[in-house]
Amino acid sequence: MKDINLLTVLASLLMAWLYLVGQTISVPPGTEVRQGGILARNKGTVRSLGLTAQDMLDLIYAEDEIPGFDCVPHPLTGHHTVIDLDIWGDRPGKGQEGIYSRILRMWNLHTRNPRLDIECWIYSSPEGPKSWFQALLDPRASSASTMFRRGSYSGLPLGDACLRLPHANALFFRLGSIGVRAQVFGPPESDGLFVEALAWGIEYRIRLHPKRLLGMAQKPVTLLVTNKPFGQGKVISLAGVTVAPLSTLEPAQVALETKRTKMEWMVTARRNGQWVKVKAFSWEMETDKGKVKLERPVFPYKGELVVPLRQVSEALGISVQQKGQTIALLPK
Amino acid sequence: MLTQRLWENGEYNGGYTAYTRYVCDGQGNCPSDASEYFYLKKFIESGFQGQCNDFADFLVCLINSIGAFQSLSQRTHPLGSGAFRTQVIDPAGSLQPDSVDWSYHQFCIHGNDVWDGCLAFVTGSPAGPPKKLSRDTIYYDGLVAYYIFGAWNPSPPSGFIPGVYALELPQWCSQTNRNAPCRGTGYGPNCPSP
Numbered sequence: 001m002k003d004i005n006l007l008t009v010l011a012s013l014l015m016a017w018l019y020l021v022g023q024t025i026s027v028p029p030g031t032e033v034r035q036g037g038i039l040a041r042n043k044g045t046v047r048s049l050g051l052t053a054q055d056m057l058d059l060i061y062a063e064d065e066i067p068g069f070d071c072v073p074h075p076l077t078g079h080h081t082v083i084d085l086d087i088w089g090d091r092p093g094k095g096q097e098g099i100y101s102r103i104l105r106m107w108n109l110h111t112r113n114p115r116l117d118i119e120c121w122i123y124s125s126p127e128g129p130k131s132w133f134q135a136l137l138d139p140r141a142s143s144a145s146t147m148f149r150r151g152s153y154s155g156l157p158l159g160d161a162c163l164r165l166p167h168a169n170a171l172f173f174r175l176g177s178i179g180v181r182a183q184v185f186g187p188p189e190s191d192g193l194f195v196e197a198l199a200w201g202i203e204y205r206i207r208l209h210p211k212r213l214l215g216m217a218q219k220p221v222t223l224l225v226t227n228k229p230f231g232q233g234k235v236i237s238l239a240g241v242t243v244a245p246l247s248t249l250e251p252a253q254v255a256l257e258t259k260r261t262k263m264e265w266m267v268t269a270r271r272n273g274q275w276v277k278v279k280a281f282s283w284e285m286e287t288d289k290g291k292v293k294l295e296r297p298v299f300p301y302k303g304e305l306v307v308p309l310r311q312v313s314e315a316l317g318i319s320v321q322q323k324g325q326t327i328a329l330l331p332k
Numbered sequence: 333m334l335t336q337r338l339w340e341n342g343e344y345n346g347g348y349t350a351y352t353r354y355v356c357d358g359q360g361n362c363p364s365d366a367s368e369y370f371y372l373k374k375f376i377e378s379g380f381q382g383q384c385n386d387f388a389d390f391l392v393c394l395i396n397s398i399g400a401f402q403s404l405s406q407r408t409h410p411l412g413s414g415a416f417r418t419q420v421i422d423p424a425g426s427l428q429p430d431s432v433d434w435s436y437h438q439f440c441i442h443g444n445d446v447w448d449g450c451l452a453f454v455t456g457s458p459a460g461p462p463k464k465l466s467r468d469t470i471y472y473d474g475l476v477a478y479y480i481f482g483a484w485n486p487s488p489p490s491g492f493i494p495g496v497y498a499l500e501l502p503q504w505c506s507q508t509n510r511n512a513p514c515r516g517t518g519y520g521p522n523c524p525s526p
Contacts, residue, residue: 031445039377042501074379076341082377087500100503106379114426115343115382124361128503135349139435140362143384144347146433167430168346186426 025053027085037063038069039079049099049124051211056083056103059120059178059205065300066198067265067280069107069116075133077207081105088176096124109239114186118198121179122213129179136163144168153192153281156296157239158199164192171195175206176214193297194285197281200238202298207236223228223309224328225251227314235309241295242327244277245304252318252331270332271316278307286314334394335440337459338449342388342390343381343425346432348380351375351492352389353502356413362508365488373498387424387450389494394460396493401442404491408437414482418475422452424461429454431477439471441491446471 025040027033029048032041033172040053063071063080064138071080084102093099100123123129125146139145148165152173159173159180170183171190182199206213219244223235231248244265246256263281277286278298284291285307292315296308309327310320319330351374354366372387375382380390388405408416415435422429439448439462446484448462448471455475459466464469473483 077377077379079377083499088502098503104378115379115381119489123503131503138349139415140354140364142348143434143436144432146415146434147347165346167347167429167432170348171344183345186428219478 010199013183025083027053027083027208029086030090034079037073037079038081038083039077040081041084042085046090046092046094047089047099049096049101049122051085051101051122053083053085054123055209055211056085056101057081058209059122059202060118061198061300062302063105063202065280066107066116067261068263069109070209070262071107071181074106079178080107099124100128114184116170116184117181118183118202119181123177123179124176126177128177129174130281132179133161133163133174141301152199153196158196159203166192169195171199172250173199173203175203178206178213179295179321180206181299191244193283194281197283197297197299199288200297201281201301201306203238204243204299204301205237206231207234207238208301217329219325222326225246225249226331227328234306238296240308242322243256243306245301245305245306246312248309249313249316249318249329252313252316252329255316257330265300265305269312271318274315274317276312276315279311280305285315289315305319334398334400335391335447335449335461335463338380338391338393338394339424339452341380341424341429342449342492343379344387344423344427344450345381345383346422346423346427347383351378351501352382352385355495362411364412366411367488367492368405368494370496371495371499371501374501375425381425384434384436384438384450388440388448389439389496391447392493393439393448393496394411395442395447403440403442403447405438405494406441406491407439407487408434409482409485410487411436413485415480416478416482416484417477419456419477420454421456421475422454424450424452433480437475441467444468451475 025035027042029038029045030040037111073080075118082104087100089099102121102123105121120267135141137145152162159175160213163172164171173180180202182195184195221235223231230251231244254271255289259266266280269276275288280300283294283297298307300306311319317332351371352368354362354368355414356362375386390406392403402478420429420431439446445464446462446467452461453459453474462471
């Protein structure tokens with residue numbers, strides 16, 4: 001009898017937990033909601049970009065996806081995430097002109113310092129982020145404008161255009177109608193390449209976004225493993241390099257072992273005696289033959305690590321053949 | 333006390349536009365001594381993160397709102413007329429002490445004295461965030477290593493009180509983004525007529 005009661009209690013707790021975890025934020029136009037460290041408001045009473053709070057959250061890392069950093073409410077504001085939907089959507093205007101939505105999420109290393117910010121703005125047209133870039137480089141508007149450098153920390157082409165502010169570990173990029181800022185306020189735990197790895201993960205989210213934020217510009221990649229399609233929608237090209245979640249390799253007899261703690265997220269992939277170890281936000285992988293520099297950094301997406309497909313596959317003895325937008329993995 | 337606490341709790345972003353917008357003439361022209369709008373609500377919601385404009389305007393809000401004395405915002409020189417290398421300074425928040433190049437800096441004044449919660453002097457004296465330091469002597473010596481071009485010429489000469497808003501931030505306007513919502517509050521440096 002006691003066992004049955006205990007099971008009932010455990011089942012109830014599980015249901016409650018599932019409810020809380022699965023709960024999405026609903027923010028009707030003209031309202032403001034505070035929920036679990038998130039402050040969200042919706043100004044779109046007259047006009048709207050058609051995005052929801054969940055659409056904004058889909059652009060950004062989950063609270064527990066950046067090892068070593070905690071996403072806890074700011075002690076003075078009580079939140080770690082701000083979502084603004086349809087700013088200026090409460091005023092009449094022509095179509096979606098002038099409206100934008102924004103999400104800011106703040107993490108902290110252990111305690112308050114250093115802080116890590118990721119902020120995304122979605123405008124109604126590409127002119128929005130272009131004007132923002134002009135302001136960043138305007139010596140009248142940005143006091144450190146002369147310290148901005150064009151391009152990413154690695155030199156790789158992130159977004160349509162990219163700016164970096166090295167002394168402040170900041171990276172800014174724009175892609176279509178979207179502007180993004182990623183910044184870690186201070187060494188020694190951070191450097192520009194870490195910030196850039198964060199940013200590549202945001203570009204992946206933008207390109208994969210269910211609301212097709214880039215319109216038809218994003219061409220899907222079809223991945224075939226032993227002639228069957230896998231990883232549909234999650235395999236894309238980031239500036240010419242195809243990336244995919246590690247799970248897309250599993251049908252090619254790849255075994256995955258994940259070690260995930262608050263400080264580290266590492267996955268070991270094994271196949272026929274060959275192995276690869278990758279870490280979240282790292283630019284290299286360890287293999288049974290030594291360390292290899294990666295063409296794109298590793299980043300998390302919905303509970304998995306996303307990796308450069310060709311490099312990881314070949315390190316595991318899988319040959320990769322590409323024809324147009326179709327990629328075939330051929331286990332040797 | 334307010335200056336000290338702002339320096340301890342604020343997060344200097346490294347020097348890029350955040351929660352202020354200059355007041356322009358409606359023809360797309362921004363005067364070099366422009367006053368500005370400060371979007372206080374957004375600054376607070378973002379965890380007190382911003383550049384010198386935001387810190388100076390917030391300190392003006394704090395000092396004036398408790399009735400301490402009539403403080404004002406002021407810049408090192410007219411916008412676009414100079415740039416300087418700082419002494420080694422310790423910015424508010426987690427960024428490390430450094431000597432950096434700034435195209436201007438904004439601080440809080442009362443008379444000829446400066447309060448600045450955006451930074452702390454490291455090599456300058458007295459160490460720590462500047463509180464009631466004589467602007468053109470002690471504060472200047474602690475802040476400025478040398479001028480790259482232009483000269484120290486505090487602007488506007490009598491300072492300004494920012495317009496404080498709890499509204500949403502307007503977009504930045506430009507020649508190609510003329511229809512950004514500039515209506516009535518906040519104009520970007522290139523903003524056309526509202």
